[in-house]
Amino acid sequence: MPFAFHYAARSDVGMVRSENQDSGYAGPRLLAMADGMGGHAGGDIASSTVIGALVDLDGEALGSSEASSALLQRITAANTQLAEISKAEPALQGMGTTLIAILRSHNKLVLAHIGDSRAYLARDGKLTQITKDHSFVQSLVDEGRISEEEAIGHPQRSLVTRVLTGQHDDEPDITVREARIGDRYLIASDGLTDYVAGDTIAEMVLAGQPPGATADRLVELALKAGAPDNVTIVIGDVVDITKVTAPPTQPQIVGAAATRSKGTRPIPVTPAAKAAALSREAAGESDDDGHDVTLAEEGPTSGPGRWLRRLALLGLVLIVLGGGAYAAYTWSQHQYFVAAHQGDVAIYQGVSQDLGPIKLSHVKSQSDVLVADLPDFYRAKVEDSVSTDTLQAAQALVSQLRTEALRCAASRATGGACDDTGASSSSTTTPSTTTTTTAPTTAPTPSATTKR
Incomplete structure (x- = not known):
C-alpha cells in the first residue's frame, strides 16, 4: 500500500x-x-x-x-x-x-x-x-x-x-x-x-x-x-x-x-x-497607505477646525503614550533575569532592555558565583542574560549555576576538562x-x- x-x-x-x-x-x-x-x-x-x-x-x-x-x-x-x-x-x-x-x-x-x-x-x-x-x-x-x-x-x-x-x-x-x-x-x-x-x-x-x-x-x-x-x-x-x-x-x-538570510546552507x-x-510586505505598505488616506480625508481641509482636530488628536496620543509607558514600566518591575555584574552572577529586577536613557532594571542581589568559573556554555548564557518568570525561579537558577561552577572548579583542580553539557x-x-x-x-x- x-x-x-x-x-x-x-x-x-x-x-x-x-x-x-x-x-x-x-x-x-x-x-x-x-x-x-x-x-x-x-x-x-x-x-x-x-x-x-x-x-x-x-x-x-x-x-x-x-x-x-x-x-x-x-x-x-x-x-x-x-x-x-x-x-x-x-x-x-x-x-x-x-x-x-x-x-x-x-x-x-x-x-x-x-x-x-x-x-x-x-x-x-x-x-x-x-x-x-x-x-x-x-x-x-x-x-x-x-x-x-x-x-x-x-x-x-x-x-x-x-x-x-x-x-x-x-x-x-x-x-x-x-x-x-x-x-x-x-x-x-x-x-x-x-x-x-x-x-x-x-x-x-x-x-x-x-x-x-x-x-x-x-x-x-x-x-x-x-x-x-x-x-x-x-x-x-x-x-x-x-x-x-x-x-x-x-x-x-x-x-x-x-x-x-544568513548561514552556510540555503533552504529552498x-x-x-x-x-x-x-503578501506581508504588500499588506504593510497597504496599511500605511490606507492610514495616510484616512488621515488626509478626516476633517476640513483648511481653517481653524483642522488645527483644532490635530491638537486634540495630538493630546489624545500623548495621553495614551504616557499611560502605556507607565503601565509598561510597572510591568517591567515585576520581571527578573540573571546576568553578569562586576564579574559575578547577579539577579536583576526589571527587563534587560533599556528605553533610551531610562534604565528598566537594577541589581536585586549579587551572588558569590564568579562568571569566569562557569563552563563556557553557561558563561555565554549569563553574559547574554537569562529571563525567569519569578524571583524564586531566578534564585533557583543561581543555585544551579553555583553547582555548575563548583563542578567545573573541581574538574579543573584535578587536571580534567570542564564539560559544558549534561x-x-x-x-x-x-x-x-x-x-x-x-x-x-x-x-x-x-x-x-x-x-x-
Whole structure:
C-alpha cells in the first residue's frame, strides 16, 4: 500500500518575542521542527541551520535500513556546522536548538528527538505523547521528586538537559515506528504545550479537521492563552496516496527557516513561502497607505477646525503614550533575569532592555558565583542574560549555576576538562509500535540549559 503524508506547518512569533527562533518543515516524506535558543543573536540561526541540513532527505526514497543512519548522519553534520558557525562568529557562542524529525520510508517512520519539543501520535481516538522531554523538570518527574501535575507549572520547566549545541556528544534519541493509515502525527514547540492544556490539544487534534485547519486552530489557542514564546506546529497524516484526491506535493517551510538570510546552507523557500512574505510586505505598505488616506480625508481641509482636530488628536496620543509607558514600566518591575555584574552572577529586577536613557532594571542581589568559573556554555548564557518568570525561579537558577561552577572548579583542580553539557537518554514506547533506540546511555547530570 503506497503511504504518504498529508501535512501542514504553521508558526507564529507569539505575544512577547520580537523574533521567531523556531523553524518548521513539512513535506511528503519529512516532518521536522526545531526550537532555537541563544537569544536574538543565534536561536534563529541554530534552528534554521539544522532544518536546512535535513530538507534534502524529503526528496530521497530511502530504504528502511538506510533511513535511520541517513537521518542521524544529517543531524550530526548539522551539529558540527553549529560548532563551526559559533567558532567563526563568537557572538553566536551559546546558541542551540531542540529538534524533532520524522522521516518516512515506505511503511516505517524514523523519529529523531532531542530537547523539550514534543511529538504526539493520534490513533484510535486517543492522543499519546511519543517523546520524553530532555529537561530538568522531566528528570525530577522520573526520579519521583515531583508529579506530572507539578511539572506543568514548575518555574524551571525551561531548563533543558540535552539540545544540539555543536558539542560532540549532542546525540538525539532515534526510534523506528510502524506507520498506519489514519495515524496523525503532531510536532509542537513549547509555545503550544506550555500554554494550552493537554486535553484541549487532544480535542483539536482528534476533531477530524484537515492538517492545515488543525494547525491554525492550535496556534490560535496558544495566542489566546497569552503564549509569550514562539508557537510552531507541524502535522502529518499518514494516508493511502491512491485514495487522496490531491495530496500536497510542495513542502511548507515556516518560522526562521523561511526567512533566514544568513548561514552556510540555503533552504529552498517554496513559492507559497515567497508569496506569504510578499503578501506581508504588500499588506504593510497597504496599511500605511490606507492610514495616510484616512488621515488626509478626516476633517476640513483648511481653517481653524483642522488645527483644532490635530491638537486634540495630538493630546489624545500623548495621553495614551504616557499611560502605556507607565503601565509598561510597572510591568517591567515585576520581571527578573540573571546576568553578569562586576564579574559575578547577579539577579536583576526589571527587563534587560533599556528605553533610551531610562534604565528598566537594577541589581536585586549579587551572588558569590564568579562568571569566569562557569563552563563556557553557561558563561555565554549569563553574559547574554537569562529571563525567569519569578524571583524564586531566578534564585533557583543561581543555585544551579553555583553547582555548575563548583563542578567545573573541581574538574579543573584535578587536571580534567570542564564539560559544558549534561545528558540523559530516554526512549519512549507506545502500544502497537516497534521501537529501536540508538541513543546514548549516559546518566543524567544536574547541568541544564535555560531556553530564551
